[in-house]
Amino acid sequence: MRTGIKSGLICTVILVAAGQVFAYPPDNAAVLYYKAFLIMEEPNATDVNLLGQLRKGEIGVNDRIRHCLESNRKAIKEIVTATQIKNCDWGLDISEGLGTLLPHLGKFRSCAKLLGADGAVFAEKGDYRTALERWLALCEMDRHIGEDTLVTRLIGSACDSMAFDYIRGVLPKISNDCEMLERLRVRLADISTRSPSMRAAIGNDAAVWSNSLNKEGILDVVHNSDLSREDQNKAELVLRQQDNNDFCIRVVEYYKQVISRMQIAYDLPYPEAKQKLEEIYKEAENTAREKPEAVITKVLLPATNRVLTIDTRNKTQFNAVLAGIEIYIIKIKTGKLPDELPAGLPKDMFSGKDFLYAKTGAGFTLTGQGKDLDKDIVQKYEFKVTK
């Protein structure tokens, strides 16, 4: 009897352990991403160009795109599985500071482009459900890439933007399918609650830079910068002449002062933030002419100005898609497009105000009320309605 119980227990333990050992997929999405990177046939420049045109709706899926996707079928499968896993640990050694290696970023971008195009192939076949799953998977990729550094955050943000471009393109095709629209609305709402923050990424970079700006760190910055060899040599000479400790302290103090002002400016409404950031940049540039310690800050300052616009543009695009979905749902429920913009819809983030709504012959448009100052245009989103 006892032997039977013992054997039973041992068998149970073995089975449970085996289940853990051979469990698939693993509980870390990064493992599958890295696997995909290894088997991926990276799209060449022509393919990348075609994928870009496909995303903007300038071309449809052609043989070359199909071939590119087919040769990456296994890699795409791995990426899709990875996006369904909650945790993603890239194995980055953040303690290395400035030298932390981020070798996954380039490949990650290529994977995102393939995934987006794969969704377009499904959409062309009329399988909108799978197409949307692919594009929502792009948003999951954004969550997986994280906010450890500003560069990773920007790459994640580009994934989101790609997803919204594709989703907006397919909305007219599903504009009569209330159930699909409602499901999409729920999924997008869920994704928005898990959005990594650009501001947090700026803060993370700032913390790492501040801790890494010892003499070696500063030299690293100089050598990685866009300065010519001659200027690099000059900077190196200045560094050697300065009292190391004192100079490094001054570099860090000035950097911290500028970056904290930038973070405060980042939280202002878009036009004010943009103006303030511009002022801070100019000031840092002028100071760099007089004080050697300010040169390092000038080199290291993130392109916060550009980042702010990208961030605002993405949020506006996301809000436009959400607002568009709401209007489509109203149309299905009432049988016609609303005459005015319904209350409580997501806003244009450039102005902080509601979108301007207009019915057109083909459907409707949502137009922002504030200018995208980098492109010097007001963003306008068209939504067609299938008769």
Add this chain to the structure above:
Amino acid sequence: MNERNEKWLDEQLKKTIDSGKVKFDSEQWKQKYSAEYQELISRAARHPNVQRFLWVRPLVRVAAVIAIVAFVILLTHRQSDKRVEPTVVTFVEDRSPAMMMSRLSLMLAYNRGGLDAVDEQSKKAFKLLGQKNTNVSIGELLNDKNGKQPGKKDL
């Protein structure tokens, strides 16, 4: 052979082989072929010497000088451009491929040219690393381990 015979032979050979320098008697020729001579004269009058005609014109001379000077300037300018080029090469190019993918390096790449610059730097690094895309099945790996030729399905 006696001396007289030798002299005779020499003269015969001279007549046959070395006929000496041929002298052209133009006056005699003009008289003999007067019709052909007149024809040549009239042809020359119809087609004046173009080269001479062009070179004599001052404007043509000036244009030729300008063209030569422009060509020389262009040549020297191009060579001086080439000499300047190496000074704008940045240090980033010389870094190890792994360090080209560091946090700092990628952020500065972004500051230089946005995400396209990050893509470019990443591609360059992988190219230097020589990483090739692989799509190897377990079967192929086992074949390789067993010392079999790739592509043979002998497991």
